[in-house]
Amino acid sequence: MKILVPIKRVPDPATTIRVLPDGSGIATDNVKWVINPFDEIAIEEALRIKEKQAGSEVVLVTIGQSTWQEQLRTGLAMGADRAILVKSDGYLDPLALSRILAKIAGDEKADLILLGKQAIDDDSNQVGQMLAEMLGWPQATFASKVEFADQKVTVIREVDGGLETIAFNLPAVITTDLRLNEPRYASLPGIMKARKKELKEIAAESLGLELAPKLKIKSLTAPPKRQAGKKVGSVAELVGVLHTEAKVI
Amino acid sequence: MGDVLIFAEHLGGHFPKTTLTAIHAGIDLAQKRGGKAIAVVAGDAPEAVAAEIAKYGASKVIALAHPALKNYLADAHAAALTALVKTTGAEFVLTTATAIGKDLAPRLAARMNAPMASEITAINDDGTYVRPMYAGNAMATIELDGPVKVITVRGTAFDAAKPAAAASPVEKLDAEIDAAALKQEFVSFNQTKSDRPQLTEARIVVSGGRGLKSGENFKIVLEPLVDEMGAAMGASRAAVDAGFVPNDLQVGQTGKVVAPELYVAVGISGAIQHLAGMKDSKIIVAINKDEEAPIFSVADYGLVADLFKAVPEMVEELKKVKAH
Numbered sequence: 012m013k014i015l016v017p018i019k020r021v022p023d024p025a026t027t028i029r030v031l032p033d034g035s036g037i038a039t040d041n042v043k044w045v046i047n048p049f050d051e052i053a054i055e056e057a058l059r060i061k062e063k064q065a066g067s068e069v070v071l072v073t074i075g076q077s078t079w080q081e082q083l084r085t086g087l088a089m090g091a092d093r094a095i096l097v098k099s100d101g102y103l104d105p106l107a108l109s110r111i112l113a114k115i116a117g118d119e120k121a122d123l124i125l126l127g128k129q130a131i132d133d134d135s136n137q138v139g140q141m142l143a144e145m146l147g148w149p150q151a152t153f154a155s156k157v158e159f160a161d162q163k164v165t166v167i168r169e170v171d172g173g174l175e176t177i178a179f180n181l182p183a184v185i186t187t188d189l190r191l192n193e194p195r196y197a198s199l200p201g202i203m204k205a206r207k208k209e210l211k212e213i214a215a216e217s218l219g220l221e222l223a224p225k226l227k228i229k230s231l232t233a234p235p236k237r238q239a240g241k242k243v244g245s246v247a248e249l250v251g252v253l254h255t256e257a258k259v260i
Numbered sequence: 261m262g263d264v265l266i267f268a269e270h271l272g273g274h275f276p277k278t279t280l281t282a283i284h285a286g287i288d289l290a291q292k293r294g295g296k297a298i299a300v301v302a303g304d305a306p307e308a309v310a311a312e313i314a315k316y317g318a319s320k321v322i323a324l325a326h327p328a329l330k331n332y333l334a335d336a337h338a339a340a341l342t343a344l345v346k347t348t349g350a351e352f353v354l355t356t357a358t359a360i361g362k363d364l365a366p367r368l369a370a371r372m373n374a375p376m377a378s379e380i381t382a383i384n385d386d387g388t389y390v391r392p393m394y395a396g397n398a399m400a401t402i403e404l405d406g407p408v409k410v411i412t413v414r415g416t417a418f419d420a421a422k423p424a425a426a427a428s429p430v431e432k433l434d435a436e437i438d439a440a441a442l443k444q445e446f447v448s449f450n451q452t453k454s455d456r457p458q459l460t461e462a463r464i465v466v467s468g469g470r471g472l473k474s475g476e477n478f479k480i481v482l483e484p485l486v487d488e489m490g491a492a493m494g495a496s497r498a499a500v501d502a503g504f505v506p507n508d509l510q511v512g513q514t515g516k517v518v519a520p521e522l523y524v525a526v527g528i529s530g531a532i533q534h535l536a537g538m539k540d541s542k543i544i545v546a547i548n549k550d551e552e553a554p555i556f557s558v559a560d561y562g563l564v565a566d567l568f569k570a571v572p573e574m575v576e577e578l579k580k581v582k583a584h
Contacts, residue, residue, distance in 0.1 A: 226404055
């Protein structure tokens with residue numbers, strides 16, 4: 012099975028986010044860059060499938076600057092087979108990203124695309140679904156369990172009221188949710204091997220696709236900061252203030 | 261120009277409060293963009309739900325019928341709505357960012373080569389929208405360009421539509437779907453059964469974290485407080501990951517976003533990702549034995565205490581308040 016795993020580079024989730032005074036973005040001087048945690052889960056799931064299905068290949072793809080090679084190398088160190096960096100310095104909106112991924116998926120003849128449900132920087136939660144539509148493939152978002160029986164895939168999804176099960180045949184797009192798996196750490200042998208694995212760089216403009224953004228981010232502002240309140244000394248005091256001061260009970 | 265199709269989610273003949281939120285936001289958007297708000301109820305037999313939705317102020321309601329729409333499936337619903345956008349000439353499709361909204365809207369957007377704004381918190385008069393990024397630590401003002409635009413709204417950022425003076429007309433249409441092209445199969449829905457209020461609709465939410473140490477403790481320690489307060493129960497990601505409670509109780513950046521009048525965080529440290537899901541609550545209370553826990557930086561009232569003592573004590577104190 013040929014599994015394509017799109018990944019994104021994002022600030023480490025523990026980063027304190029500071030919006031720049033001119034609203035053009037966030038301060039990046041204190042940022043540690045990591046693979047989007049949901050995409051890490053996708054890499055892990057792809058590796059587990061590869062371990063069960065002989066002859067499978069896991070191909071990583073990212074769309075960004077050359078420095079994002081670092082995250083591809085981490086994924087290769089986890090066990091992915093090769094990587095593609097689609098180089099783009101400018102902003103690409105979810106439609107453009109999906110269009111690029113659809114092209115790569117077609118060129119690679121992917122059977123399965125696994126990616127995170129959302130990137131923790133923009134929290135858009137769009138690319139997986141858009142990609143599935145562009146390819147005309149079934150989609151299973153927020154997956155917490157994926158099972159194969161030959162070409163048929165059954166996915167359990169985390170939805171509002173509980174767990175939903177859907178089924179479809181490959182090829183398909185699956186987006187990962189938190190509890191799908193726990194990603195492995197790259198081993199030292201894995202890190203050594205990763206250096207020799209293929210990492211191909213191609214320019215986004217060379218793909219001949221419509222990339223001009225239809226979604227534009229005009230500016231960022233910091234949200235109103237919530238002030239810390241007070242500490243109470245006892246349960247009795249707490250219930251008292253909730254009743255008389257806050258008047259919520 | 262400016263017409264808004266509002267996708268009105270429903271299940272088992274009922275619709276959640278999030279559907280009324282979509283209607284309210286859709287009406288607001290239509291007014292600001294100079295068009296009409298049209299609610300769409302899709303299903304195999306949507307007339308009854310459509311008649312109910314018609315009471316909430318949209319210009320009209322379309323009952324969009326087709327056997328393939330019996331259960332929610334992304335491909336069938338995206339196909340049906342795309343065809344409807346074409347026939348109505350609508351400029352916007354709007355729904356609430358529920359699990360269904362999030363699954364459907366981007367697929368629909370891509371099908372129409374339309375840009376999409378995810379989980380917006382405000383509709384500006386100048387044509388822009390506001391949406392949270394970086395777990396709500398930055399608010400982005402965005403613009404969408406194109407003849408059609410898709411929008412999902414954050415449920416807690418808009419009011420629910422109220423019943424209108426008169427019911428709107430309901431138009432029944434057969435959905436245009438190429439059933440042979442559908443590839444997804446609905447198998448089952450394992451719904452978490454609860455008599456408690458819905459997490460996203462409750463006036464009071466009491467959430468438990470890893471500090472509760474077990475699912476058993478959620479039952480014997482936290483639930484008495486939840487029920488004494490008539491609250492909905494939520495949980496931190498850590499508690500769900502540990503298997504203490506089911507996934508649909510998770511409050512946070514990647515779980516549910518709630519904004520009740522009162523949010524009580526019990527044994528929750530307050531990671532950025534959890535705060536993202538509850539920091540718009542009107543009053544926040546935190547009970548945690550660690551006085552350095554980040555949750556205290558957003559709590560209006562903080563109690564540094566052992567929850568295993570404090571929570572049962574709180575249940576007793578609340579009973580006293582009720583007795584007066």
